[in-house]
Amino acid sequence: QVQLQESGPGLVKPSDTLSLTCDVSGYSISSSHWWGWIRQPPGKGLEWIGYIYYTGSIYYNPSLKSRVTMSVDTSKNQISLKLTSVTAVDTAVYYCTRIHNSGGYPDYWGQGTLVTVSS
């Protein structure tokens, strides 16, 4: 059973960097799947941040591209997300996902982690 678990600080100060990790269990991230991050501001809809392959190929949402860095650590079976220069609009639940092989839609989701940007 594939399981994804996000972790990281729940509170980040404005202008700081948001850093999250996603531990994947029950499946090797080096297998043939992409891995993505999606976020959801409280009470609002879903927004793609980007997705990454274990080889390092990455797609970032152009709206966030200048501030986002995603990476994989195959030795830890883990993916990571960094978002720089955060503001209140970056307050959201951040989800780690596995992308289905046949297209760009997640078939497995982590439970999500709420990150609040506030001083």
Add this chain to the structure above:
Amino acid sequence: EIVMTQSPAILSVSPGERATLSCRASQSVSSNLAWYHQEPGQAPRLLIYGASTRATGISARFSGSGYGTEFTLTISSLQSEDFAVYYCQQYDDWPYSFGQGTKLEI
């Protein structure tokens, strides 16, 4: 970016009845369309992909249809666990995008 528009924003239906949710794309996405169900405090769950293929373990009460710019999710014989928010998502062109959601309420 492709804009996905869902209607209605809120749909009130009684248990046992059928619900029909709509999703429109601002340009053709072929059949590269997925539907998700999200309960409060939970992550979304994949229901449909390829516009009409049910994901593993999804009840046959859920059916998807459509192609190009117009899509429909139909839920027959609504059960209590079906009352939640539903999102469509296009994965035809990056950045992929979600609709704003339809809340299905009793």
